[in-house]
Amino acid sequence: MEDPWQKAYDFAVAVARKAGAEIRKAGESEIRVMTKSSTVDLVTKTDERVEKIIISSLKEEFGEDAHCFIGEESVAKGEPCVLSDKPTWIIDPVDGTTNFKTKKNFSFELLKDDLFKLSFVEFGVVYSCLEDKMYKARKGKGAFCDDEPIQVSDMKDINKSIIISEHGTDRSPEKVTKIFSTMQKILCIPVHGLRGSGTAATNMCLVATGAVEAFFEIGIHCWDIAAGVIIVKEAGGILLDVDGGPFDLMSRRMVSANNELIAKRIIKEIEIFPVGRDDAPAEK
Known part of the structure; x- marks a missing residue:
């Protein structure tokens, strides 16, 4: 066929x-x-x-x-x-x-x-x-x-894991405070490292290749991550919402990781802030 x-x-x-x-x-x-x-x-x-x-x-x-x-x-x-x-x-x-x-x-x-x-x-x-x-x-x-x-890392120890994230483009003080508070809390778990490449697509490919254990971000758009979604999944990884629920492409919030254990440990430290959905009706 x-x-x-x-x-x-x-x-x-x-x-x-x-x-x-x-x-x-x-x-x-x-x-x-x-x-x-x-x-x-x-x-x-x-x-x-x-x-x-x-x-x-x-x-x-x-x-x-x-x-x-x-x-x-x-x-x-x-x-x-x-x-x-x-x-x-x-x-x-x-x-x-x-x-x-x-x-x-x-x-x-x-x-x-x-x-x-x-x-x-x-x-x-x-x-x-x-x-x-x-x-x-x-x-x-x-x-x-x-x-x-390519295949995700088999690491299960959060203390030996490398986590990757980005700051996004919103510079409102309350959101910046939550972003850096989250990063501080994740660093102090402690993790092996916290890094960022400058692009969500690269970050997700790094998860897929096993170079890092997880990538999370609030404020991304569907076009930033859509290709990475299938690449991470097919490499053996998982995707979740930052609240631990199912991943939603249009929600602008995501954790991608090599396994559920690493993902859920990171989620415990994420300070969530509101962002508008990509598919929200345009304001008139």
Whole structure:
């Protein structure tokens, strides 16, 4: 029987490489940056151009109206962020724009594509284009870095674990206080280390490869983590809400970990603060 998703999966990898070439080219020239929602949430013309490349390539391959799209730049311009019954691609053209803009940590500039079918992830692709590493996974078929299988760490001792997180872009004093209080409490468990790469996609791939034991964040968006969801799951990891409940892609809150023991130990220390859902109705 023909695999209905293999063509889309293979094409996603090809489009990721195509867009990655565009990102590398942009990195070789002067990058003009404009402010998006705050001074720490930066967007370049590269984001917009790469998202257009991805969407136009997918429409050309599969048909103008065959699939739906949720793109970071499209949503920023007012497009809805809703998962429908149609196959839906969730796209973050350049994850880690601040790293990209400052020409630091080039391994963290990522492009990612995800296809959802009736809200169930079928596959995910994260391309670390400047180090030419392709992370990918298909539902029920495992996770890979390039063509090598990857697997989460088997560590069960929280004191020997490396945890990874990010500060997000909200700089309201009450939220910043809770973020740093959470980090302090996790450090004092104690854990072996607490780090951050600058991008949620990289952080989730680090969990999937076993380089770290867990990643948590409040305030992320669905396009930041959608590809990583299937990659972590297929590598043997788990995902939970920061309150210990089931993971919800649109909630903007997540703990991804190598196992439930590590995840739930971290969750005990997380100070939760409210964030609006990605699929919340737009304010009029």
